[in-house]
Amino acid sequence: MAAYGVGLIFDAVYRYFSWDSKGSVSAKLVYGFLAALPVAYVLVFLALLAGNLAVFEQSPQRSWPLVLFGTGITALSLSLTLRLMAWAAAKGEKGGGLALAIAYGGGLILAAGLSLVLGVGAHLGEGQAVSWSEAWNTLFGLSSDGRRVFLSPDFWLMHLAFLPWLAFVGAVFCGFVVKSVLNGVQFLTGPDAAKQPFLVSAVSCAAGAVLFWFTAVFV
DSSP states (O other), rough: OOOHHHHHHHHHHOOOOOOTSSOOOOHHHHHHHHHHHHHHHHHHHHHHHHHHHHHHSSOOOOOOOHHHHHHHHHHHHHHHHHHHHHHHHHHHHHHHHHHHHHHHHHHHHHHHHHHHHHHHHHTTTSSOOOOHHHHHHHHHTTTSSSSBOOOOHHHHHHGGHHHHHHHHHHHHHHHHHHHHHHHHHHHHOOGGGOOHHHHHHHHHHHHHHHHHHHHHHHH
């Protein structure tokens, strides 16, 4: 409700100054951020639950800085990642692979930077503040001193910033799998494979399941 109310105020300001909110990049950024806030709020507590189950930490800190930074940074990551990918898509074929490389590489760097800010900001005002080096260790699944593997609630919380980028990477991976399967089916059955969407979908799902199982077992 708060995000929706802020969105209405934002619309009123744009109408008052006769600005075009539909074509404004800043407006789209704000709308994306506000739309992601409720989802990010839920994801914060799911991340804390995952960390609680991973390390049996029964009383993870749930302070207001943690909730606010977790929700805000996660929503900001989604909004900025969408804008970055939209920029790459607008380049089209003229931009080529360079625009995609910049978008995905920049998205990864952006997610890592926001994740570190979240790791440090989530514990502001507490008795034991987190340093940048400790946040870096937590990002890689280590304890604060970096001596052992420790998938704490902070680890899961910090990786929320990577979810939008991982969603795009997953979409590219799934597209690669489907295209490879389509080419294989066309090689075996002829050019009419595109007219068999159920066959291609079933084989693609099977191939994805095999790759997922292989990665889980051997990686």
